[in-house]
Amino acid sequence: MTKMKIVSLYRWGTEEAQRDKLCCKLEPGTFEFALVPQTESEEELHRAVSDASVILSVPMAPFMDRAFLEAAKGLKLVHFMSVGYDNIDLAAATEMGISVANNAGFNAVAVAEHAIMMVLVLLKKAFYAHHGVVQGGWPQKEVVNQEQYLFELRGKTLGVVGLGSIGREVAKLAVAFGARVLYNKRNRLSEAEEAALGVEYGTLEDLLRNSHVISINAPLTEETRGMIGAAQIEMMKDDAVLVNTARSGLVDEGALADALRGGKLWGAGIDVPRLPDEQEAFRETFKGIGNVILTPHIASGTWNAVNQFNEQIADNLARLVNGEKPYYLINDVWET
Incomplete structure (x- = not known):
């Protein structure tokens, strides 16, 4: 043999x-x-x-x-x-x-938990607050004051772009937190499946315009490459949170960095693969932006x-x- x-x-x-x-x-x-x-x-x-x-x-x-x-x-x-x-x-x-x-x-549960973790940290400005404390400050009034508050996930609308195994786990966790969940995928679920999962279908544009939190969980294909660019970011709410735990090629990261610097979004979280020769440029793209969480593709490492x-x-x-x-x-x- x-x-x-x-x-x-x-x-x-x-x-x-x-x-x-x-x-x-x-x-x-x-x-x-x-x-x-x-x-x-x-x-x-x-x-x-x-x-x-x-x-x-x-x-x-x-x-x-x-x-x-x-x-x-x-x-x-x-x-x-x-x-x-x-x-x-x-x-x-x-x-x-x-x-x-x-x-x-x-890795569906691991990545979904990582995505929701980044969402919560961003909504609560926890990373910014932690950094301020360990640097010797006490930024309580900078984070919470009469003109600015933090957010809860409960009652928000969370949009899931790509409802595969990871997207489904993101949706389950979001529902458990009391969020409304919109989703977009190439092949829509049946009404029975939507009801069982507690999700609602929307076009990509509807999802982007109506979601407070957007989780990118689509595969990278010729069809999806660059699906979130400057035009799509402009559709989002000004206080939206964008989290990408899928692939870098899905999101125009230069446009995302510009939006964050310009105050367009509340925050963003990214955990995607990077080749060694791409890592420095990635760091430079988001250098100095305080409302972004960057992790080195560790979401699956449980x-x-x-x-x-x-x-x-x-x-x-x-x-x-x-x-x-x-x-x-x-x-x-x-x-x-």
């Missing part, structure tokens, strides 16, 4: 640590596991995946174009270890009969989410070995 070759493009930990966590449900001797080094050139990368049956990847890994996929001659499955899958030529993979799956839902991350990938690799259709297929390509 030919061994299944699994190649990981996700450069965290050691090869042994990844293998032990992700291949724990496979019989020893039935597979090979390889972690591609960080320094691989395109030519070396193509050679490293040439005999791969499975490629494990994340959005921050090298882009998998047609040439990359053609180099992996025996490739059956590209399994994203993340929810996002925006660095593959999906049309080419589908045309070539390669299954593509993501790690749907593993103990619970990491364990679910490993479990779902291990299950899918076992299904592949057993000739079963993997879960979470994006392109629904599968041949036993």
